[in-house]
Amino acid sequence: GIQVEQSPPDLILQEGANSTLRCNFSDSVNNLQWFHQNPWGQLINLFYIPSGTKQNGRLSATTVATERYSLLYISSSQTTDSGVYFCAVELNDMRFGAGTRLTVKP
Amino acid sequence: DAGVTQSPTHLIKTRGQQVTLRCSPISGHKSVSWYQQVLGQGPQFIFQYYEKEERGRGNFPDRFSARQFPNYSSELNVNALLLGDSALYLCASSRRGGDQPQHFGDGTRLSIL
Numbered sequence: 001g002i003q004v005e006q007s008p009p010d011l012i013l014q015e016g017a018n019s020t021l022r023c024n025f026s027d028s029v030n031n032l033q034w035f036h037q038n039p040w041g042q043l044i045n046l047f048y049i050p051s052g053t054k055q056n057g058r059l060s061a062t063t064v065a066t067e068r069y070s071l072l073y074i075s076s077s078q079t080t081d082s083g084v085y086f087c088a089v090e091l092n093d094m095r096f097g098a099g100t101r102l103t104v105k106p
Numbered sequence: 107d108a109g110v111t112q113s114p115t116h117l118i119k120t121r122g123q124q125v126t127l128r129c130s131p132i133s134g135h136k137s138v139s140w141y142q143q144v145l146g147q148g149p150q151f152i153f154q155y156y157e158k159e160e161r162g163r164g165n166f167p168d169r170f171s172a173r174q175f176p177n178y179s180s181e182l183n184v185n186a187l188l189l190g191d192s193a194l195y196l197c198a199s200s201r202r203g204g205d206q207p208q209h210f211g212d213g214t215r216l217s218i219l
Contacts, residue, residue, distance in 0.1 A: 030205045041194055041213055043149075048207035086148055093162045094198075094208065095137065096148030 002027045006087055006097035008050035013077050013104050021072040021100045023087030032063050034072050037099070038083045046072070046085075077104045108132070110199050110211035118217045119187050127182045127214045137161075138180040139208060141174055141196040149196055155200065170213030192218045209215055 003026040013019055023032075023065050034046040049060040049070065054061055058077075063070040074081055084099040111130045119125050131138050131141035137156040141149035151164040174180045178199075184191055193212045200206035 014153060033207060035210070041143075041209040041215070043196065045207060045209060050205075070209075080215075088208075089147075090204065093151045094141075095151065095166060096141075098148050 002029065002089060002091055002095050004087060004089055004095050004097040006085075006100050008100060009098065010101045011103070013102070015077060015104055015106050017077050017104075018073070018075045019077060019102070020101060021074070021087075021102075022083055023070040023089075023097055025068050025070075025087075025089045027068070027091060028065070029089040029091050031094070032065075032070055033088050034061055034070070035086045035088065036081075036083050037086060043086070055101070074102075077102075079104045079106055110197055110209055112195075112197050112211040112214050114214060115212065116215045116217075118219060120219050121187055121189060123187050124183065124185045125187060125216060127184075127195050127197075127216075129180045129182070129197030129211060131178050131180075131197075132209055135199035135201050135209075136178055137200045137206070138174055138178065138204055139198045139200075140180070140182045142197065143165070143189075143194040143196060143213075146193075152182070161204075187218050189218050192216060 005024045036044045051065040060073045088096045139154040140152040143149040153172040154162040158174045169185045172182045196213045198208040198210045
C-alpha cells in the first residue's frame with residue numbers, strides 16, 4: 001500500500017519562529033489533507049490540497065503531486081499551534097503519516 | 107451547521123464484551139469513514155461507507171463491522187474486545203465517497219480493562 005512519511009517527527013520552536021513540515025508519499029494520490037490534532041484529540045482540517053498552493057492566515061501549504069510531496073508552512077508560531085500535525089493521502093483509502101509533534105514555547 | 111457528532115465520548119469495557127459506537131455526519135454528507143487511533147500513532151483506516159454500501163475496508167479482523175443507515179448515520183461494532191482495541195475511534199464524513207475533504211468528529215475514547 002501507499003507509504004506516507006512525515007518529517008521531522010518532533011519540532012520545538014520558540015514563539016514567533018517559522019517552520020516547515022514535510023510529507024512524502026510513495027504513489028499518485030487523489031486527495032491530500034493536512035490536519036492539526038490538538039491536545040484533546042480533535043482533528044482539525046487545515047488544508048485540502050491534492051495539488052497547488054493554498055494559504056490561510058499564518059499557515060500555507062504546497063503540494064507538488066508530480067514529485068509526491070507536500071509542505072506545510074507555519075509562520076510566526078504561537079503556543080496554540082502546539083500539537084501533532086498529520087498529513088493524510090487518499091488513493092483507495094485514506095492513509096495517515098505518523099505525524100510531526102510541534103511544541104511552541106513562550 | 108453541526109459538525110460530525112460521535113457518541114459516546116468515552117467508554118470503558120472489559121475484555122470479551124461488545125461495543126457499538128455511533129456517528130452522525132455533517133448534513134448533506136453521504137459518506138462516513140471510521141478510523142482507529144492508538145496512542146502515539148496516526149489514525150488507521152477501518153471502513154468507508156457511501157450511500158449505505160461498504161466502499162472500503164482496512165486491515166482489521168472480522169470482529170470489526172459497521173453499517174450506514176438511510177439517514178447516512180453510521181455505527182461501528184466491535185465484538186470480543188481485546189486489550190489492544192483500546193484507542194480513540196474517529197469518524198469522518200465527506201460529501202461523496204472519494205476525492206473529497208474529510209471532516210472528523212471528536213472521537214470516542216474506548217478503554218478496555
